[in-house]
Structures are given as C-alpha cells and as structure tokens.
Amino acid sequence: MILVTGATGVVGRSVVKLLLEAGEEVTAVTRSPESADLPEGAKVVSQASDMAGVEAILIAPRAVGETIGELLVAAAAQGVKRAVLLSAVTVEYGGGYERFAAAFKAAEKAVDASGLEWTFLRCADFAANNLAWAPQIRATGAVRGAYGDAASSSIHERDIAEVAVRALLDSAHAGRAYALTGPESLSQRDKVRLIGEAIGTGLMFTEVPPEEVREGMLAQGVPEDVPDRMLGYLATCAEQPGPSTGTVAEVLGRPALTYARWAADHAAEFGGRS
Numbered sequence: 001m002i003l004v005t006g007a008t009g010v011v012g013r014s015v016v017k018l019l020l021e022a023g024e025e026v027t028a029v030t031r032s033p034e035s036a037d038l039p040e041g042a043k044v045v046s047q048a049s050d051m052a053g054v055e056a057i058l059i060a061p062r063a064v065g066e067t068i069g070e071l072l073v074a075a076a077a078q079g080v081k082r083a084v085l086l087s088a089v090t091v092e093y094g095g096g097y098e099r100f101a102a103a104f105k106a107a108e109k110a111v112d113a114s115g116l117e118w119t120f121l122r123c124a125d126f127a128a129n130n131l132a133w134a135p136q137i138r139a140t141g142a143v144r145g146a147y148g149d150a151a152s153s154s155i156h157e158r159d160i161a162e163v164a165v166r167a168l169l170d171s172a173h174a175g176r177a178y179a180l181t182g183p184e185s186l187s188q189r190d191k192v193r194l195i196g197e198a199i200g201t202g203l204m205f206t207e208v209p210p211e212e213v214r215e216g217m218l219a220q221g222v223p224e225d226v227p228d229r230m231l232g233y234l235a236t237c238a239e240q241p242g243p244s245t246g247t248v249a250e251v252l253g254r255p256a257l258t259y260a261r262w263a264a265d266h267a268a269e270f271g272g273r274s
C-alpha cells in the first residue's frame with residue numbers, strides 16, 4: 001500500500017493513477033473526499049493517520065504543511081519504510097525568496113531525521129503553474145505577464161509522477177536527491193508561443209509590472225503566498241536561467257517531456273482542442 005498526500009494536486013493525481021495502473025494499492029489523502037474525484041480503486045481518506053500496511057508515502061509539502069513532523073513520527077511508528085518528498089530545485093540551486101527554499105530545506109531535514117528511507121525530488125517550477133494564464137488566454141487570446149525574458153526548464157507533472165512512482169516502489173532510489181527539470185530552458189515568451197501553437201492560434205505576451213500580475217492572481221483566488229513564490233522565482237530567472245538537468249532521462253530511461261508536449265496535453269484548459 002502506498003499513501004499519497006496532496007492526492008488532488010497535479011502531481012498527486014498523476015501518481016495515484018500510475019500506481020493503480022501498476023496494480024498497487026493506494027490510499028489517497030484529500031481534505032474533501034466527497035468531491036475529490038479520485039480514480040476508482042483508490043482508498044480515499046481525509047487524514048493520513050492510519051498507516052497500517054503502508055510501505056511508502058509521498059509527501060507534498062503544501063498539503064502536509066506544519067503537520068509534517070507528526071506525519072513522519074506516525075509513519076515510522078507504524079512501519080512505513082520509505083518517504084518520497086516533493087522538494088524544489090531552489091534547495092540546491094537557489095532562486096526566489098529565501099523563505100520558500102528554507103521551508104523546503106526544513107522539510108528535507110524533517111524527512112531525513114525520521115529514520116525512514118528517503119528520496120528527495122527537487123523539482124523545477126511546474127509547467128502546470130502556467131495554467132494560471134488559462135483564464136486570460138481563454139478570455140482575451142493574450143497573456144499579460146511579468147518578466148517575459150525569465151527562462152527556466154519547467155517540468156511536466158507526468159515526469160515528476162513517474163520518478164515518484166519509481167522511488168515509492170523501489171529502495172534503489174533511497175538516499176538520492178534528484179534535481180528534476182524539463183529538457184530545455186525557455187523564456188516566458190517562448191512558453192506562451194508554444195501554448196499558442198498547441199491551441200492553434202498566435203498568442204501575444206505583453207510585459208506588465210509584477211504588481212499587476214500579483215493583483216490579477218489574487219483576484220483569481222490563488223493563495224496569498226503563490227504570487228511571491230512565482231514572481232520571486234521569475235525575477236531570479238530573468239537574471240540567470242533556472243537549472244536544466246538530465247536526471248529525468250537518467251531515472252526514466254527516456255527524455256524528459258517537452259514544454260510543447262505539456263501545452264498539447266493541456267490544450268483544452270487553454271481553450272483549444274486536446
């Protein structure tokens with residue numbers, strides 16, 4: 001049995017699906033089991049307290065929050081063997097506001113101190129963060145964004161999920177910290193162009209001040225910390241592109257998925273046909 005926290009997130013959902021397809025038993029944690037719309041076959045719970053029979057857990061820091069210490073103590077006491085943590089490249093490469101990297105470092109420290117076997121997945125910015133552009137693309141056919149030249153190797157959630165599944169199921173990945181990125185560094189303008197290609201239209205990127213982007217995101221109802229996370233990291237990437245590694249290819253034995261592929265997979269959300 002594998003326990004997945006953050007099961008309704010872009011990575012968690014994909015991990016649940018892949019584990020079920022592999023014939024594994026899955027317990028999925030969500031605050032709203034009734035409306036979570038998780039695949040049939042997963043045991044859906046509102047708290048990660050009963051871990052009897054659980055071999056490994058996926059830890060999504062945002063979902064677990066302050067309870068990470070409690071969760072790890074309970075996991076170790078109930079015989080869980082492995083923990084896979086969704087961490088961030090900023091732990092290793094810096095970038096963005098230090099407080100966010102510090103929180104990921106603290107999560108890694110807590111997992112290390114738990115005595116469980118661990119694998120840290122230090123992820124680049126998720127391509128899925130760019131779903132924040134979807135409402136304006138659908139409404140206006142354009143993107144008003146900040147730091148158009150900021151470049152990073154955004155990662156497809158499918159790649160993170162596939163690496164996570166390997167690490168959850170196989171102790172060979174214990175003690176490894178994997179810096180996971182997409183295959184190539186692209187600017188924000190490039191990413192908007194590729195989304196346009198995926199939905200069969202030319203999309204314009206208009207540079208606006210970060211403050212306007214922040215206000216727009218908050219008006220969309222995103223949690224308070226999200227604009228600082230994204231804009232802080234973009235400000236760094238405007239000075240120096242985020243890292244690109246070959247780790248996804250090394251672990252999975254196939255190239256990391258491209259941003260163009262990610263855009264095609266999400267075309268419907270941007271108003272195109274998928």
Ligand SMILES: NC(=O)c1ccc[n+]([C@@H]2O[C@H](COP(=O)([O-])OP(=O)(O)OC[C@H]3O[C@@H](n4cnc5c(N)ncnc54)[C@H](OP(=O)(O)O)[C@@H]3O)[C@@H](O)[C@H]2O)c1
Nearest residue numbers: 006008009010011030031060061062063086087088125126
């Ligand atoms: N986005 C990035 O660029 C990035 C980069 C590096 C690392 N990460 C890490 O990767 C992890 C996975 O990201 P993700 O986008 O798949 O999902 P996520 O942000 O972890 O969210 C997963 C689920 O957690 C629950 N949740 C969200 N906020 C919460 C809160 N404040 N308190 C309690 N539960 C909350 C929600 O589920 P329910 O409503 O169903 O409970 C949500 O669907 C994150 O935890 C993040 O720390 C993200």
